[in-house]
Amino acid sequence: MSTTTAAKATASVPPSRTEPADAEELTEHAPVARRGGVPVYRWGQAPKHLRTKTQLAADRLNVTEEQEKAPLAYIRTREYGDVPLHDPAAAEKMRPLPSSTKAKMLARRTCSECGKVRKVILRGPCSVCRERVERERQHLLARTCAGCSTVRERPYPKEHRRCQGCRQDQLEKKRARVEEWLVEVTVCAGDGCTKRRGSKKAARTWLKEHPWLLRAERTDLPSSMWWPSWSRRCSPCQTAYDVEQERRRAETQARYEREEKERRERRKAAAEERERWAAAALVDPDVVVLDSETTGLHSEARIVELAVVSSSGEVLLDTLLDPGEPIPADSSEIHGITDGMVAGADSFSALLVRLTSVLVGKRVLIYNASYDVERLRHELTLHYLAHPARGSGEESAGEGDGQELALAEAREQAAAWLDAMEFEDVMIPxxxxxxxxxxxxxxxxxxxxxxxxxxxxxxxxxxxCLASMGRAYADEYAPAAAVAGSTSERAN
Known part of the structure; x- marks a missing residue:
């Protein structure tokens, strides 16, 4: 279909039709795809009379529900994908906006400076007013002296933007900086040496090639960036300087090597101490190992199993405990202890006397001692709350803060029990x-x-773990183990 034919077909579409014509009959371009049987056109190739939902809204038209469900065509875009097209003749007219809404919309497009209504929503002054303010600011800045801030009618020279007096002061300061710089770069930098190391003429020539070094805004640059290519020191001073630098480097290297050697020795001594500690613990008859399994890792977790083993491997205590609450499933998946297994088992209070007799006077080794000790503290606190000291609980029962006093006393008793024991951590060593x-x-x-x-x-x-740590000193502590074993047999 030619362009003329398409134009005639478009013009022949009556604006009051109730059934939309086929979109493919009103354009000479073929669709690039179909979406649910509806043609999809490239940008600019769709029928001219069709509009998007946004275009219809701009003409104060609403898309009907039937149009929303059955678009006539789609136009393919990069940013929004396939956008549906509708016939404006079948759209509904929007209701007129209330006067209050129109007033608000007008106020949002009204400039607060000039009062003119613009085409877009404004957030402050319009662009015309902002440009005018910026021009006025630049004009005032050009007429303001950068030194004394004096404002005059005519702009100051763009090169320095200063009045005559401030310009004189600027040039004087620059000359002073140049003279000071010339002395620094042409006289030996050695301590107490005044030998000339270069000519001022050559230095001035070099400075002309690098004029930015002595600008007013560059005065904060380190002087190490101001030296020309020649040496800063004479030969004797340079030799002395090199010797001093070499001496300092040697001292720094020697100090580093000494400190590194001390660090290695400290690490070696600490490692030997850990290994000897492990080897000695395995032959110490006063060493026992404690471990517990709990209902979780939170601060209120209860103990469900407790075991104590001697340094020789003898099991001194191994029992399940009834925590008095259900064991969570995720905890049971880890240690395998269920509610049925602890049903009928002793409580912690019933085991406390036996546990105390096993641990008192012993070195109690625990893997991650901080956690197990806190579980013991929690169990002891609950025990002393349920079994208060004789007299104290009765005296505080009638008081309003009796529970707080009982809890404080239970915590003190639990802390006293723990302080009587000697706990050592194995995990960190x-x-x-x-x-x-x-x-x-x-x-x-x-x-x-x-x-x-x-x-x-x-x-x-x-x-x-202790055996692995103390393997290097196991033979050294073997006689002590034999003596301890024979002593134990005689005692039995």
């Missing part, structure tokens, strides 16, 4: 011995304990 450094945390990564997540198994895993 063992992690430092492994030496898996983390740049993110700034220390060695904590190593997981491969004990199966059961209390007795974790205690045995702690003993294996």
């Amino acid at each position: 063992y992690s430092d011995w492994v030496g898996d450094w983390s740049e993110y945390h700034g220390n060695n990564r904590w190593q997981p304990l491969d004990g199966g997540h059961r209390a007795a198994g974790d205690c045995r895993a702690v003993l294996r």
Whole structure:
């Protein structure tokens, strides 16, 4: 179809038609695709009488529900994809806007400076007023002295923008800087030396090639950037300077090597101390290893299993505990202890006397001691709340703050029980011995304990960690182990 034919077909479309004509009959361009049976045209190739929803809104027309569901065509755009096209003849006219809404829309397009109505919404003065203000500011700046801020009718010279007096002061300061610079670059920089190292004429020539160095705004530049290509020192002073620099470098290198040697020695001594500590713990009859399994990792978690193993591997205590609350499923997935397993087991209060007899007078080693000690503290606090000291609970029962007083007393009793014990952490020494450094945390990564997540198994895993750490000194501490074993047999 030719352009003339398409124009005639477009002109022949009656504006009052109720059924839209086929869009493909009103344009000479073929669609590039189809979308649900509706043709999709390139930009500028759609029928001229069709409009987008935005174009219809600009003409105060609304798209009907039928038009929204069944567009006549689509126009393909890069930013918005395929945009539906509708027939304006079938659209509905918008309701007239209220006068208050029109007034608000007009106010948003009215300039606050000149009062003129613009085509776009304004956020402050219009562009014409802003340009006028900027021209006035630039004109005032050109007529203001950069030195004394004096304003005159005619603009100051663009080169310096100063009045005559300020220009004289500027030139005097520049000459002073030039003279000072010439002395610095033509006289030896050695201490107390006044030998000439270059001519002022050559320095002035060099300065003309680098005029930016002595501008007023460049006075903050370091003097190390102001030297010409010749040396700053005479030969004797340069030799002395080089010797001094070499001496300082040698001192710095020697200090660094000395400090590095001391750091290596400290690390070696710390590593030896950790290994000896582990080897000695394995042969110490007063050493026991404690571990617990809990209902979670939060601050209110309860103990569900507790085990204590001696340094020789003898199980001194290994029992399940009834926490008095359901065990979460995610915790059971880790250690395998369920509510059915702890049903009928002793409570922590019932086990406390036995636990105290096992731990008192012993060195209690724990992997991640801070966590297990806090679980013990929580259990002890609950125990002393349920079993208050004789007399104190009765005296405070009638008071309004009796619960607070009872809790404070229970915490004091729990702290006293823990203070009577001697706890030592194994996780941090063992992690430092492994030496898996983390740049993110700034220390060695904590190593997981491969004990199966059961209390007795974790205690045995702690003993294996101690054996690995103290392997280098195991033979040295073997006689002590034999003596301890024979003493134990005689005592039995």
